[in-house]
């Protein structure tokens with residue numbers, strides 16, 4: 092008969108305060124097969140672990156049960172201790188008598204009785220555990236990065252510079268994300284394009300980076316270390332290798348549509364380059380705007396293209412790639428215009444959002460860096476900025492704080508003053524949140540040096556009258572009503588997960604939080620990991636954040652991915668499904684329910700792919716004959732656990 | 740006065756949500772009656788009908804199966820299978836004549852320590868007036 096040792100921890104008074112640990116140890120020593128049972132004040136301490144080690148050796152124990160805190164805390168500690176005494180790690184089980192017992196009960200007799208049952212249940216389990224070694228799987232040592240904003244760019248460069256191949260997938264025609272649209276960046280007022288474009292060029296030149304723009308993820312399968320990605324590469328109808336950027340095509344293209352790069356403040360042709368520094372440096376034909384690819388419909392661009400770069404026959408391609416780790420950096424979008432009707436957004440041309448204002452400030456923007464009203468191209472002398480437009484409003488809009496708007500609004504007001512010296516900037520705010528290095532000083536600078544007027548309160552009404560935008564609100568600090576005849580209004584609209592984030596998350600099988608941002612595995616301790624192993628998160632896709640934070644998280648995610656790619660093999664829990672071929676009739680019921688497609692029928696019997704199997708046990712509950720079971724949690728084990736849990 | 744009847748309950752908790760939720764109840768020092776002995780399983784989808792019958796046969800007065808919220812299962816869809824399977828078991832138990840209150844399924848996430856506490860309290864309260872379960876208990 093197997094020799095079992097039981098160790099009951101007091102956890103100071105955390106357990107001993109409600110569970111009579113001496114009595115428990117004594118009762119357990121009478122249980123069948125238990126040859127050693129003792130209690131100790133802190134089992135996890137060094138002397139505590141030594142007690143276990145010594146007992147395993149002296150009493151020749153085959154397995155041990157530690158009755159202590161939740162296995163999420165010290166299972167690894169005690170399994171390692173058991174290993175160092177020569178036991179297989181699965182010969183050690185934890186009985187949770189703290190979180191699930193001593194901490195939730197007051198009656199000592201009853202809590203003790205329950206603790207004994209819980210521990211006996213673990214004893215019955217461990218006595219039937221198989222000794223198993225982790226399953227080893229090879230690693231595909233390349234990575235996939237989804238999204239080519241600053242976060243995706245940073246992750247890709249970190250990985251590539253460490254020596255790993257990276258596939259960077261961006262759905263728009265150029266990388267750069269939102270950062271490339273910004274003018275200058277808080278708190279240092281660096282020119283955004285000037286600091287970003289060198290990185291973009293590095294991506295395009297890097298021998299380890301395969302850049303795929305105008306591309307989207309179609310399907311992801313596989314598991315950590317061995318993912319398979321199907322990527323849809325959409326046709327751009329322009330051969331990037333032949334295009335010389337001569338710009339002849341746009342001169343003849345008859346179609347004008349709204350230019351997304353300038354957020355509708357300018358127009359562009361159906362054939363266009365997103366912005367002069369676009370990477371890859373090439374033109375793109377926007378098929379949704381082009382009247383048709385047939386020369387009959389138009390074809391003017393192809394006629395003038397000297398190098399013959401325009402190819403109307405280009406077809407969508409599906410490209411398959413194998414990678415070991417995935418980083419998702421799909422970024423953000425601003426809160427939909429339609430939602431901001433209360434502020435006249437979308438109704439009055441001089442009510443703008445923050446990104447549009449960035450374009451007005453940008454030296455490469457539609458006004459070459461002059462702040463002019465879209466309606467009449469006059470310089471606005473009174474500008475009202477409204478913070479929290481759509482944020483922190485659980486009733487009507489987004490409940491969360493978009494985090495960066497306080498800072499970029501201070502920046503906007505400051506830069507506006509740098510352009511229009513005799514102008515006045517007003518900011519309506521609820522609170523100023525300026526946590527960050529140099530951030531509070533930045534806001535102070537806006538007030539002190541640039542005379543920005545901060546008004547604490549909400550705007551109640553915005554309407555147009557005689558060429559002015561009337562802004563009515565209250566200053567809650569002064570307790571006064573305020574009326575401003577503004578020339579321009581800028582809304583700091585909420586940051587939202589980027590369009591299509593939900594669909595992407597479904598394809599990747601990763602979770603979203605209540606606001607639709609990608610969910611991290613643990614809000615404090617695993618902030619760059621997703622719940623799916625081998626998939627990591629970076630940038631504003633996970634939560635609203637500014638550039639330094641996006642970059643830090645991107646490097647963190649790259650480091651996590653490198654931790655996988657740097658290994659030749661990965662190890663996988665061996666508690667997977669196993670088949671008793673004598674019982675299996677080959678009915679295939681388990682094959683249909685397995686969430687990981689790990690089962691297949693071969694010669695009338697089911698077979699387990701141990702690398703794919705996650706050990707969920709759905710198959711075992713489905714099999715009518717108990718022919719498929721999970722190692723170390725078999726129906727026999729559970730049945731014995733039930734028995735002792737009921738006092739049998 | 741005779742001692743009040745204390746129902747014996749076995750709870751199958753999935754490791755990723757409900758077991759973690761019951762841990763949180765502990766960490767938050769919530770209090771609930773000690774009638775339940777928890778058995779942690781990998782997923783609610785791994786709870787075979789045999790486990791439920793076996794618990795009743797061995798004298799459980801009530802059985803609880805608790806997993807992640809629909810859509811949140813760590814194994815993607817294990818709890819959908821659990822839900823279907825458990826509906827069938829419920830029908831079967833009904834047919835046999837077991838009081839329907841004796842067998843329950845719940846969704847408790849890792850953040851819902853309070854919900855777990857409430858479920859256990861309510862379950863014990865509901866079972867008390869029913870007295871011991873004898874329908875399926877084997878006499879051995």
Ligand SMILES: Cc1cc2nc3c(=O)[nH]c(=O)nc-3n(C[C@H](O)[C@H](O)[C@H](O)COP(=O)(O)OP(=O)(O)OC[C@H]3O[C@@H](n4cnc5c(N)ncnc54)[C@H](O)[C@@H]3O)c2cc1C
Pocket residue numbers: 237238239240241242243260261262263266267268269270273275276277278306307308420421422423424425445446449495499502589590591595629630631632636637638639641
């Ligand atoms: C008005 C405004 C002003 C700002 N000013 C500053 C500032 O001064 N200083 C500062 O630090 N921060 C500032 N920020 C914040 C800054 O823009 C963000 O922190 C930064 O852009 C986040 O980078 P990202 O890569 O996470 O996301 P994004 O920049 O949104 O990039 C995401 C990329 O992923 C692509 N993508 C999305 N979905 C998919 C998909 N399914 N498949 C493939 N590709 C996809 C997108 O096309 C995009 O290229 C400002 C933001 C705004 C709105």
Ligand code: SF4
Pocket residue numbers: 670674675676677678679680681682696697713714715716717718719
């Ligand atoms: S359900 Fe059971 S009997 Fe049917 S194929 Fe799977 S293991 Fe074999």
Ligand code: SF4
Pocket residue numbers: 667668684685686687688689690699703704705706707708709710711721
């Ligand atoms: S345990 Fe889960 S993952 Fe493994 S074969 Fe069974 S159903 Fe599939």
Ligand code: FES
Pocket residue numbers: 753754755756757781782783784805806807812813814817818
């Ligand atoms: S893991 Fe919790 S129900 Fe499947």
